[in-house]
Amino acid sequence: MSPHPSAPVPPTLFDDEREPRWRSRFTTARMSRPGWARDAPARSVYVSNATGTVEIHAWDRDSGEHRQVTDRRNGTTSAVLPPDGGHVWWFADTDGDEFGRWVAQPWSSGAGADTVPAVPGAGDGYPAGLEIGRRITAIGVSTDDGTVLSVHERGSGTDAREIYRHTEDAGVGALSEDETLLAISHSEHGDSRHPSLRVLDVATGDTVAELHDGPGRGLAALEFSPVAGDQRLLVGHERRGRDELLVWDPTTGEVTELAIDLPGELVGGFVPDASALLVAHTHAARTRLFRHVLASGELTELPTAPGCVGSAEVRDDGTVEYSASSAATPSQIRALRPDGTDEVLVAPPGERPPGSVAVRDVWTEVPAGQVHSLVAEAPRADGRPAPAVFVLHGGPHAADEDRFDAGRATWVEAGFTVVEVNYRGSTGYGSAWRDAIEGRPGLTELTDVAAVQDALVADGTVDPARCAVDGWSWGGYLSLLAAGTQPQRWAAAVAGVPVADYVAAYTDEMEQLRAFDRALFGGSPDELPDLYREASPLTYVDEVRVPVLVLAGENDPRCPIRQIDNYLDALAARGDVTYEVSRFDAGHGSLVVADQMDLIATEVDFVRRALG
Incomplete structure (x- = not known):
């Protein structure tokens, strides 16, 4: 491997009041919406950066105590409480590589406490779903050999029992309230992007029912009814070309498609008595909440705070707890009470971070339809358009939305207009x-x-002469591809944790992503070498004419480091193109706040220098 020039981290981005302002958007404590234990609802867990690294925290609602649960060098993002709330379960990987196991530690313990495997005998791997009942746990583990789904009876003294195995991608979906039925997603038909559903008998592993909507139509098991004896399963479907909802009783075969007259896409969950659904409706990059009564079909929008809802759940007393933000307004955790009162539920310590500018909607006609973009405009100097950075989202099956983002706000502080494009491939x-x-x-x-x-x-x-392209993950891939296929359009390209050499990436990435790529391309690189070559940034490395910055995680299982090194070596071999590299000791991004700040500062500084 050739040595590559390292990108400097600027000590400051500004010499005025903007410096503490952009930094505080990262350093100010933030938190996710707390989840709670079903039978001990005063016990909650959430994710927060309050200590300078994203970690798991516990909140005792009765006492008001907040307690840090995990303390690991590269942070922790996934945690859940079993129904009794007696332990905190969290996913333990190594240095951000996403490969590991679920572990459990006592509810009352703090960071550094001893842990035990949460599901004995489940084995290590990439997570493929987890459902925790009062007695039964269902867990999915993915490895290079495929996916294994297992069930475990807690307190039995025995190991988890395998209930399903396949070389194609699969996952745990939902566990019935009486814990006799397990809904799983699977792609035995070879298309992990459009999975089918199967309901298994937990005791025997036998198939109870199947639901398959045919090519190009995926299904998602959202949740079983929370009422004992009610075996209805809420399912996400796309029978009419968008994400909608149906109710399926796998014991009778009855399927009821829900006619919810809203544009855009829908996802939802049962309210505690299963009489209605809490529906999240996403349209034009904004998400709002509705209540849909199952018997009558009555649909009511909930009077939540302005902005875009992040996540939401209904407590037993009917309170809807949710998160909400907008591009201009940082996130809050709020509670909408049954009497209509809407208030802040809980706030992290310290002051709220500064806000930013609002985004405006732009719709652009293309032969396939209309491309929706969000534009956050920086002030003009002397009437001239500000320099622009096109920030392309990852996924690709994701979308930019009108939510608060400290990175977007930093670019605007630095005088850039930010353009976020929900290109074909985006969800919503x-x-x-x-x-x-x-x-x-x-x-x-x-x-x-x-x-x-x-x-x-x-x-x-x-200004066409002052446009940069930037992105992370799939967005980083698109940035490198743009540098090689659209060099005349861009003054600089920034690629965070990208796919750079698609064939090598396929070889080294986790099996779940190999299955995704086979479904996306229509086969593997061995079967479709020309197509993978056409899609690979490495193919166009000799066409790059603009400065390129690559930011790479050493332990990334999604966009592994070897294929990035292949691309960098090819750039170095040319000898006539400016490029820099920032390598960090983590996986597909960093959970350490200081690292996050260094990375965005490196990006902004690089583009500033490239644009002069």
Whole structure:
């Protein structure tokens, strides 16, 4: 491997009041919406960066005590409470590599306490679902050999019992209230992007029922009814080209599609008595909450705080606890009471971070439809458009939304207009939009990005000579691909944890992503070498003409380091292109606040220098 020039971390980004302001958006304590133990609802867990690293924290609602649960060098993001709340379960990987096991420690313990395997005999791997009942735990583990789903009777003194195994991707979906039925997703048909559902008998492993909607139509097991004796399963489907809801009773075969007259896409969950659903409705990059009564079909929008809802759940007393933010307003954890009172539920210690600017919606016509973008505009100098950075989201099956983001706010503070493009492949705009990249990923998305750029140049929002492209994960992949296939459009390219050499990435990545790639491309690199070559940034490395910054995690299982080194070596071999590298000791991004700040500062500084 050739030595590569390291990207410097600037000691400061600004020499005025903006310096403490951008930093405080990262250092101010933030927290996720707390989840709670079903039978001990005063016990909650959440994720917070309050200690400078994202870790698991516990909250005793009766006493008001908040306590740090984990303390690991590279942080911890996944935790859950079993129904009795007696232990905190969290996922233990190594240095951010996402490979590990669920462990348990006593509820009353703090950081550094001894842990035990939460599910004895389940084995190590990448997580593939977890459902914890009062008696039975169902767990999924993915390895290079495929997926194993197991069930374990807690307190039995025995190891987990395998209930399903397949070389194709699968996952634990939902466990019935009486813990006799387990809904799983599977892709035995070879398409992990559009899974089918199977309900298994927990005691025997026998198949109780199957639900398969055919090619290009995926199904998701959301949850079983929380009422004992009610075996109805809430399912997400896309039978009419968008995410909608149905109720399926696998014991009778009855399927009821729910006619909810809202544009956009829907996901939901049962209220505690199963008489209604709490529905999250996403449309045009915003999510709002509704209540849908199952018997009558009555639909009511809930009067939540302005902004975009992040997540929500209903407590036994009918209170809806939710998170909400907007591009301009940092996130809050709120409680909507049954009497209509809406108030802050809990706040992390310290002051709230500063806000930022609002985004405006831009719709751009392309042959396939309309591309939706969010634009956060920086002030103009002398009437001239500010320099622009096109920040492309990861996924690809994800979307940029009108939510608060400290990174976006930093770019705006630095004087950049930020353009976020929900290109084909994004979620939230229907199945056809999401699946339009099948068979030609990468170049399809960049066609949409180019159309948005042209439209914003035409209306005077951006200066074509001062546009940079930036992204992380799939967005980083698109940035590198843009540098090689659209060099005339960009003044700089920034790629965080990208796919850089697609064939090598396929070889080294986790099996869940190999299955995703086979479904996206229509086969493996051995079966479709030309298609993978066409989609790989490495193919176009000799066409790169703009400065390139690559940020890479040493322990990344999704976009592994070897394939990034292959790309960097190819850049180095040219000898005539400016590029820099920032390597960090973590996985697919860092959970350490200081690292997050260094990374965004490195990005901003690099683009500033590239644009002069």
